[in-house]
Amino acid sequence: MNDILFPLAVFFAAVFTNNILLTNYLGMCSFLSVSKELETSAGLGIAVTFVMATTTAINWVVYHFLLVPFQLEYLRFIVFIIIIAAFVQLIEMVIERYSEGLYFALGIFLPLITVNCAILGASLFMVIREYSFMTSFFFGFGSGLGWLIAILAMAGIRQRLRTAKIPLGLDGPGISLIIAGFMAMAFMGFNGMITIS
Amino acid sequence: MAAGMIKKTFLAPLGKDNPVFVQILGICSTLAVTNKLENTMVMTLGVMFTTALSSWTLSVMRKWIPSRIRMMVETMIIATYVIIVDIALKAFYPEMWKQLGPYVGLIITNCIVMGRIEAFALQNKPMLSLVDGLASGMGYAYVLLVIAFFRELLGTGTLWGYQILGSWWTNWSIMIMPPGGFFMLAIFIWIVREAVFKEGSK
Numbered sequence: 001m002n003d004i005l006f007p008l009a010v011f012f013a014a015v016f017t018n019n020i021l022l023t024n025y026l027g028m029c030s031f032l033s034v035s036k037e038l039e040t041s042a043g044l045g046i047a048v049t050f051v052m053a054t055t056t057a058i059n060w061v062v063y064h065f066l067l068v069p070f071q072l073e074y075l076r077f078i079v080f081i082i083i084i085a086a087f088v089q090l091i092e093m094v095i096e097r098y099s100e101g102l103y104f105a106l107g108i109f110l111p112l113i114t115v116n117c118a119i120l121g122a123s124l125f126m127v128i129r130e131y132s133f134m135t136s137f138f139f140g141f142g143s144g145l146g147w148l149i150a151i152l153a154m155a156g157i158r159q160r161l162r163t164a165k166i167p168l169g170l171d172g173p174g175i176s177l178i179i180a181g182f183m184a185m186a187f188m189g190f191n192g193m194i195t196i197s
Numbered sequence: 198m199a200a201g202m203i204k205k206t207f208l209a210p211l212g213k214d215n216p217v218f219v220q221i222l223g224i225c226s227t228l229a230v231t232n233k234l235e236n237t238m239v240m241t242l243g244v245m246f247t248t249a250l251s252s253w254t255l256s257v258m259r260k261w262i263p264s265r266i267r268m269m270v271e272t273m274i275i276a277t278y279v280i281i282v283d284i285a286l287k288a289f290y291p292e293m294w295k296q297l298g299p300y301v302g303l304i305i306t307n308c309i310v311m312g313r314i315e316a317f318a319l320q321n322k323p324m325l326s327l328v329d330g331l332a333s334g335m336g337y338a339y340v341l342l343v344i345a346f347f348r349e350l351l352g353t354g355t356l357w358g359y360q361i362l363g364s365w366w367t368n369w370s371i372m373i374m375p376p377g378g379f380f381m382l383a384i385f386i387w388i389v390r391e392a393v394f395k396e397g398s399k
Contacts, residue, residue: 023375025228029308074284077302078276085269117225117306124299169391174383181379188374 007138014142016190020118021150027118032176041155044109049144055084056140059123080123085114206329210336216309217340218389232373234357237345243282245334248310251275252318252330271314279304344381348372
């Protein structure tokens with residue numbers, strides 16, 4: 001596939017066929033605990049999308065221009081997690097300074113993001129799959145968007161379920177996991193639409 | 198230190214304080230490899246190693262870490278042990294390393310490791326923290342091993358790569374696909390919680 005189309009294919013694959021949450025189980029902790037309300041889910045999802053797209057791009061640059069030349073690839077876990085943590089802290093300070101509304105909308109989610117496995121996962125996948133810079137950026141962006149779609153759908157379903165009668169043992173995480181299972185099945189319907197190696 | 202204290206610390210995460218059932222912590226990085234028993238075993242051993250030793254290390258250092266930067270220090274300690282696991286796996290077991298892919302690195306963000314450090318190792322002595330970390334890792338491991346057992350058996354009719362069920366068995370391919378992991382964990386949590394509630398209501 002050519003250089004322009006491949007990043008776009010990866011982007012759509014990351015949103016639909018290879019959804020990072022529903023096929024790789026990444027970012028489950030915050031997915032299960034935050035998806036009670038539609039609005040907070042949207043806030044967290046947008047923050048995740050933004051951070052994932054930018055940190056994947058930054059990590060690509062650092063990995064290929066700093067770690068590979070000095071043969072320090074094995075340090076990537078530490079370096080990636082520090083970059084993510086530092087970047088999240090930076091974003092928090094910037095939006096606190098310039099936009100109070102945005103800070104109150106997104107600010108509380110930012111600390112949660114550092115420990116979201118999906119963010120680190122996207123960076124690690126990018127290294128293993130040997131993506132180019134553009135592809136990595138689109139992959140990070142698409143994965144974040146896929147995560148946003150999944151958590152929004154989940155929050156919508158859970159709001160409807162609030163009045164339903166659920167067996168005592170299944171109430172809470174159990175039912176959420178079953179919903180996630182059905183959503184994963186629904187997303188499997190996209191399989192074959194795009195195939196990337 | 199009383200032996201009873203160690204025993205209590207060791208048994209709690211295996212039973213009523215199990216990190217998976219009670220807090221649904223840390224399933225992110227490992228659920229993805231539960232479609233094969235062998236992969237799950239290697240992965241959970243990695244988690245046990247990391248949880249136990251990073252709890253111990255932090256507990257040794259706990260009096261000298263300023264509380265403002267403790268998160269950063271904790272992450273560093275965890276990442277160090279994860280790198281050891283990753284390098285060891287790559288050197289001695291390269292096929293498994295390839296199959297596990299990014300999931301070994303994702304042990305860093307596994308909430309159990311950080312959770313035990315924050316909740317236990319910061320206040321307790323090194324030996325006790327080591328026991329607590331190891332037990333939490335084990336409580337986590339057996340849940341995932343049970344899930345992997347059923348997923349592999351029902352999904353491919355094999356266990357640890359060996360054919361167990363005969364040719365009469367039709368593979369439930371949904372079990373080894375992503376939805377199977379969600380359903381198995383949900384059913385497991387359901388059964389355990391139902392049993393706990395029944396005991397509580399008596």
